[in-house]
Amino acid sequence: MKRILHLFLVISIVQSVAAQTIPHLQQAGGAQQLVADGKPMLLLAGELSNSAATSRDDIRGWMPRMESMGLNTVLVPAQWDLIEPEEGKFDFTLIDEVICQAREHHLKVVFLWFGAWKNSMSCYAPMWFKQDSKRFPRAMTAQGKPLEIANAFSENVFQADNKAFGRLMEHIKATDKAHTVVMVQVENEIGMLHDARDHSPLAEKEYRKVVPAGLVKYLNKKQGSRLVEGRTWAETFGTDRYADEKFMAYHYARYVERLAQTAKAIYPLPLYVNAAMNSRGRQPGEYPSAGPLAHLKDIWHFAAPSIAILAPDLYDKGFKSWVSRYALPDNPLFIPEVRYADDSGARAMYVFGQYQCLGYSPFSIDNPPSSASRNLTSAYGLLRQLMPRILQAQGGKTVTKWGVLLDKDTRDTVIVDGDVVMTCSHGNTLPWASKAGEWPEAGALILKVGRHDYLIAGSGVVTVFKHRNELGGQQARRLGEDGFAMDGNSRDGVSKADRWSGRCVGLGTVDEVTIAPSGQIEYVRRLNGDQNHQGRHVDLGYWRIIHVKLYEY
Ligand code: DGJ
16 A cells, blocks of 8 residues: 555656646746746747748758747647648648757747638638538628638537647647647637628527626626626627627637647647737728637637637737737737838847737748848847846846837837936937938847846947936937037027036946856947947947946936
């Protein structure tokens, strides 16, 4: 009996150690962090274009480049049609190649389950599924037209999708002993097109039922609404497109939750879903409706509690505003797709500085080298150095990091840290900068190292430090390149009656630095004289880290 007990104890210790080493999310202060190989990490990622991982040669071709670009993670489609080309016959050759190559090139992998839906459509379902629309029915428009969108209310659709997804998770569990795969995306930009909801007979049957009481209670609590239990979807929410979208969101989320439960029972990697934005003034039905959109977050949270993150795919204008809608206390910020362009590096600095961001990933990262890839590589190089400090700041009780993102429309931003006021401006605002042509987005991450002690990392941002009481009522003089008055008419309007009282801060030392893996700040060169405008400002110039120590006088 004693021996059996001992054996049982050993088995459960081994099991719990193994469970701890599986990549997972962990709360650190106000942030949720991804823990892999036993330590938290930020995903400095990129997502492959859709067809980049459909041949072994291609996978071998691009993987070294991902490493040399400075990524630590790559997001890769796992496509149903290639995994299960014949019903019940599975082929994981490409999945194995991705894991093997990623490991060789020191990369982590996030697999994207391109299952029943990809950008609303069902183009990644295998041929045997597509051809048999009797067994695997379609969603329909209000006119009864079938769509190339699998029916989310069909148990056959779910069982087929779930079986393949489950087999994928089993395969990862069995083969990825080194935990290269750190997270899985369930479906891709799930959502309804053409209409805000499915009008197939299966869907209509559900639509006539009452709204689940749990959902009504949850929404009333979360949103302060007064919805009444025991009423149908139309009675509860009305019959417009937005009401239809709610119905569909609940059912997509329930479907996804069932897939998530399958995955969790097999191999509990963190799971997330991604959303195409309802941007450009589009209405439900005109964008993939009912996906994990910000305005539907409560429905998704209620119906799909096993999904850890609702994640935005960001291609349209208004980057900052979209991000702010997903970086919430109940939703960690992970950006699995963002337009891959010259501004991708600046945006990375911003999101990791401003938010408790878990990961960031431009889309179509296998594009040929360009100014976009150079910027991203530079940004990721700085973020890698700063990663331990960023992770530590995420877990802290007070705000000790900030993000800056500037362009022609938003030229300045002001950050207040106690008595210190930092005015960050776009480099093109300097009197001697050439204003011609484009204003590339400028981005920075500012980290507080100690009192009057900051690291500023990024590109194209100029920062002026003042003591809070230096700003009251006095207009700054416009200065020229030499730091003297811009011209003979630049009086600053301060009258002799305005007696100065209080403190000022100045730049004590400004050094370009690197950060060693130990976290040690290592001196590269001093930036003084013209390089800090004779002690007036800190100019990041092009992709570097600057260590600023202030003094008070
Ligand atoms: C968003 C999708 O999620 C991606 O797979 C890809 O189709 C891009 N759109 C293309 O812009």
